[in-house]
Amino acid sequence: MVKAADRAKNPARSSVWLEKRATRSGGGPAGLDRDRIVAASIRMLDEEGLAKLSMRKLATELGVTAMSLYWYVDTKDDIIEFAMDSVYGEFDLAAIDAARDWQDRIRVLAREYRAMLVRHTWMSPSAGQYLNIGPNAIAVAYKIQQAISDTGLSLDRQPGAMSAVFQFVYGYGTIESQFGRRAAEAGMSQDEFYVDSVKAFRDDPEFSPQIEGMQEILDERASHGSVGAIWDRDFDHALDVLIAGIEVMVAREAEGARRQK
Structure with a gap:
């Protein structure tokens, strides 16, 4: 033992x-x-x-x-x-394999990872405490490595790209899952919890100077009417930004290689 x-x-x-x-x-x-x-x-x-x-x-x-x-x-x-x-083992590996290119594979992997973190709020604080080398985790890690490798980035740039995407997903999924847990502990839906917390912030006169500069973004987020819609929209947009950044880096490396010839 x-x-x-x-x-x-x-x-x-x-x-x-x-x-x-x-x-x-x-x-x-x-x-x-x-x-x-x-x-x-x-x-x-x-x-x-x-x-x-x-x-x-x-x-x-x-x-x-x-x-x-x-x-x-x-x-x-x-x-x-x-x-x-x-x-x-909840990751849909078949959906990852069915994706048409590396961009879509990264999107599927990122969404699967985010969904897993949100479903299981205890996963985020467990990360880093264990080696996490079980067969299912290794299978997912291999799919991630394959997708990043297929971007065409040089080997020394691949770990950074992997971290940019999947550390973002870890952070985003962690905040989302903990927000949901906090709302549930308060006996409220996420929408109710968000509206109440933002209202408390806005109604406090001590925060008036800060709110003045944030008014537009607060109003924009409130216009969606659903915290879930905000989570999904912002996640997808941020993921697009990261993938676009990888595409720029790939093009930059290719241009550099051409100039050296």
């Missing part, structure tokens, strides 16, 4: 996907398997977040003893890693 203390000794190599577990003797608890544990953990994470996930609560949800879980996982970190990889 891999204990938390053992993981702490070598965190850079700590992952459920790298550790070799000893084979358990005999059969596991009846009616329980890793897929069922992971599915239950995702439900709990979606409803309550990372902080409230525990082996004891998960066992109660599954109707088993906490010790039963250790037949399939060694730590709570194992469960989170399995859960993270499972939601990467």
Whole structure:
């Protein structure tokens, strides 16, 4: 069994996907398997977040003893890693492959990633804490790498382009998901929460000087009548800007290569 203390000794190599577990003797608890544990953990994470996930609560949800879980996982970190990889399995890889060119593939990948982050608000704070090298995550990473490679950018420019697009998506999806979580915790729709929060800002006389310079943009956003419409419009436009930037960089590199001949 891999204990938390053992993981702490070598965190850079700590992952459920790298550790070799000893084979358990005999059969596991009846009616329980890793897929069922992971599915239950995702439900709990979606409803309550990372902080409230525990082996004891998960066992109660599954109707088993906490010790039963250790037949399939060694730590709570194992469960989170399995859960993270499972939601990467929600990406529609067939839709990515069906896209006509690298621009469309990047758009599909970006929208799939954003949707996953919004569906699972616990994913954003999990990023960076784990190596995230499960089979589904690797499959998605490979599709991203392929799409960026097909832009025609030189190898040393590809990581920057990848970061520009997908770090943007991570940030956008994180803000969107946390806004939705905050609205839900307040017992309000996103539209209600947005209208109330902006009204509070506008009605506070201390903010009058700042609002004066923001009046047009606040009015423009309010004219859409739906926070969801604002999220979608701004995301798509920003993604178009990033893709256009990559196209400019590709053309610039091609022009530079021609001049050197």
